Amino acid sequence: MVSSVRFRRAGLVAAALASVFLLAGCAPGTSPVDNYPGMPAPEHEPDGTAAEEEHENEEGEPVAAWLEDGGKLAVTIWGSSTCPQVGRDIRVLEPAHEGNAVAIDLVERPEDEVCTMDLVPHTTVFWTPQDVTTTKPLMVEVAGTTVEVPIK
Numbered sequence: 001m002v003s004s005v006r007f008r009r010a011g012l013v014a015a016a017l018a019s020v021f022l023l024a025g026c027a028p029g030t031s032p033v034d035n036y037p038g039m040p041a042p043e044h045e046p047d048g049t050a051a052e053e054e055h056e057n058e059e060g061e062p063v064a065a066w067l068e069d070g071g072k073l074a075v076t077i078w079g080s081s082t083c084p085q086v087g088r089d090i091r092v093l094e095p096a097h098e099g100n101a102v103a104i105d106l107v108e109r110p111e112d113e114v115c116t117m118d119l120v121p122h123t124t125v126f127w128t129p130q131d132v133t134t135t136k137p138l139m140v141e142v143a144g145t146t147v148e149v150p151i152k
Contacts, residue, residue: 030089033072034125037084040067040074060119062142067125070134070152075104076123077143083115085143087124093141096133104142 060078067074077085086107094101104124132138134152 029127030091030129032087032089032124032126035086035123037081037120037122039063039076039121040065040123040125062140062145062147063121064138064140064142064147064149066128066134066149066152071128072125073102073128073138073140073149074123074125075140075142075147076121077106078119078121080115081118081120083109083113084120084122086122087126087142090126090129092129092131094139095131096136099139100132100136101139101141102129102132104140106143 062078063076065074065076066072073090075087077087079085087104088107089105091103091105092101093099093103104126128134136151138149140147140149
């Protein structure tokens with residue numbers, strides 16, 4: 001009798017832990033899912049808009065764009081090719097019903113790091129947070145500036 005109670009408790013604990021892991025797997029994380037030099041690849045944006053933006057943005061301003069029908073958000077930041085500015089995580093500043101805004105925190109680089117003086121794009125891709133929407137403009141704070149991502 002005692003062993004069957006222990007067995008049931010162990011089963012309930014295992015089921016509870018499995019539920020936690022299953023639910024955690026459904027929610028997108030805040031860490032990047034992809035990270036690469038250049039603009040979002042043409043296969044991510046079949047209409048070629050990302051490649052056009054690279055030529056239009058000669059000032060090196062950050063660019064953000066929806067990928068995969070709004071399932072992901074790509075953030076491109078210009079900087080040194082040897083010391084790129086890379087997104088570390090994404091935070092919701094204002095959920096969709098309050099304004100639809102996120103912030104991208106960058107990986108901190110050592111102050112004494114030696115970097116080239118070129119200006120090239122580097123893209124970090126995040127899952128779109130659950131609390132934002134693609135049906136209204138998204139404000140993205142990154143690298144000291146705010147970028148507006150239009151409605152998808």
